Amino acid sequence: MKQLILMAFTCWGILTNAQTHLITLGKGEDCSGFNICNLHTHTTDYKILPNETPLYITTTKDNKLQFSFPRNKMKETVFLKYFATGLFVLDGDYKLPEDIIKQFKIATIKTGKYKVIATADSYEVVF
Amino acid sequence: MKWYFKIVFTVIISSAYHLSRAQTSAIPMLYEFVIECPLRKCDIIGNTLDSTVYVAPPKSKFTLIELKQDICIIRFTLLNASKKINTNALPVEDFSTYTYFYITKAQLDFKARPITRSNLDLVVGNVITPVKLRFAPFDFTKDITLGSTFGVKYSFAKKQNAAVDGLLGIGVSSLTIDSTSSQGKTQQPVDLLAFSTSLGIVVEFGNAQVGAFLGFDFISNKNQNEYHWIYRNKPWVSFGLGYSIFSFNIKK
Numbered sequence: 392m393k394q395l396i397l398m399a400f401t402c403w404g405i406l407t408n409a410q411t412h413l414i415t416l417g418k419g420e421d422c423s424g425f426n427i428c429n430l431h432t433h434t435t436d437y438k439i440l441p442n443e444t445p446l447y448i449t450t451t452k453d454n455k456l457q458f459s460f461p462r463n464k465m466k467e468t469v470f471l472k473y474f475a476t477g478l479f480v481l482d483g484d485y486k487l488p489e490d491i492i493k494q495f496k497i498a499t500i501k502t503g504k505y506k507v508i509a510t511a512d513s514y515e516v517v518f
Numbered sequence: 519m520k521w522y523f524k525i526v527f528t529v530i531i532s533s534a535y536h537l538s539r540a541q542t543s544a545i546p547m548l549y550e551f552v553i554e555c556p557l558r559k560c561d562i563i564g565n566t567l568d569s570t571v572y573v574a575p576p577k578s579k580f581t582l583i584e585l586k587q588d589i590c591i592i593r594f595t596l597l598n599a600s601k602k603i604n605t606n607a608l609p610v611e612d613f614s615t616y617t618y619f620y621i622t623k624a625q626l627d628f629k630a631r632p633i634t635r636s637n638l639d640l641v642v643g644n645v646i647t648p649v650k651l652r653f654a655p656f657d658f659t660k661d662i663t664l665g666s667t668f669g670v671k672y673s674f675a676k677k678q679n680a681a682v683d684g685l686l687g688i689g690v691s692s693l694t695i696d697s698t699s700s701q702g703k704t705q706q707p708v709d710l711l712a713f714s715t716s717l718g719i720v721v722e723f724g725n726a727q728v729g730a731f732l733g734f735d736f737i738s739n740k741n742q743n744e745y746h747w748i749y750r751n752k753p754w755v756s757f758g759l760g761y762s763i764f765s766f767n768i769k770k
Contacts, residue, residue, distance in 0.1 A: 475578035
């Protein structure tokens with residue numbers, strides 16, 4: 392079943408032109424707060440670090456940035472800290488990396504609390 | 519001054535209201551942590567999967583899967599921001615991807631609260647009003663009313679422990695009619711039964727509660743003709759003030 396979900400995600404990614412990224416949630420040098428410590432593209436030869444979570448970045452119909460986190464790739468500690476309340480908290484503006492700005496024409500994610508939407512196989516946040 | 523003591527006495531004595539209630543419409547398996555809570559990962563039957571202690575943040579919502587003696591098996595559930603739970607709108611989920619945790623029964627009781635369907639609850643139960651204030655002429659009596667009440671409880675969204683109950687009650691009262699209240703028709707106090715109706719409001723804040731009831735006592739035509747009771751068709755008022763006076767024996 393997990394393989395099916397992964398396959399569905401891969402197909403969905405190809406169809407929607409979404410690229411896998413890796414995110415480290417947190418803030419500052421120790422990534423302890425509520426922000427984004429690091430966000431970069433996942434390349435095939437890159438080994439995912441323990442604190443990194445895969446996600447797909449797309450835009451909605453009204454051109455808002457959307458992060459989709461596959462459920463089965465998310466660690467319990469990450470879910471409990473950042474998603475369990477149903478609100479994804481960003482305690483400061485986050486300037487997106489150049490490749491994402493270039494791809495989606497969106498430069499920053501504003502400070503705020505964003506609703507986490509649970510779908511069958513992912514948690515989605517629209518900024 | 520005499521009036522003042524009468525009122526204080528009435529308020530103190532009438533604090534003995536006893537309202538037991540059964541509340542409905544809480545969804546028993548959906549809860550929310552009110553404070554951070556340690557938990558451990560387990561399988562669906564409660565076997566511990568690893569020794570890591572996880573911490574659930576306040577306001578995280580979960581579904582109670584099973585209660586096994588002292589442990590509660592739970593899984594986290596994301597709901598819409600709205601308090602209203604539309605079960606049809608919840609996504610169809612792949613249960614094989616669920617992650618289960620367990621907490622203790624004490625943690626469920628003291629660190630979590632049930633999520634209700636809406637701010638409104640039905641309240642049914644019974645009320646005893648031991649003392650009544652009557653007017654024109656003013657008097658206070660120990661005419662005890664025993665009866666049932668039903669109504670609606672409104673819980674304030676931002677203050678879950680604050681609520682207002684609107685209650686409608688019916689019951690039977692024991693009245694004592696003396697020469698004053700019978701225009702001299704009887705010299706000896708006479709005990710009679712009366713049918714009582716009342717409207718009440720109870721304001722709750724945590725365990726502190728204030729209640730007021732307004733009602734009427736109706737005696738039979740035969741007794742009215744015999745005793746000419748002066749408070750016929752006149753309202754009585756009763757108050758209550760105290761700590762958990764209305765929350766005895768709450769069933770959820």
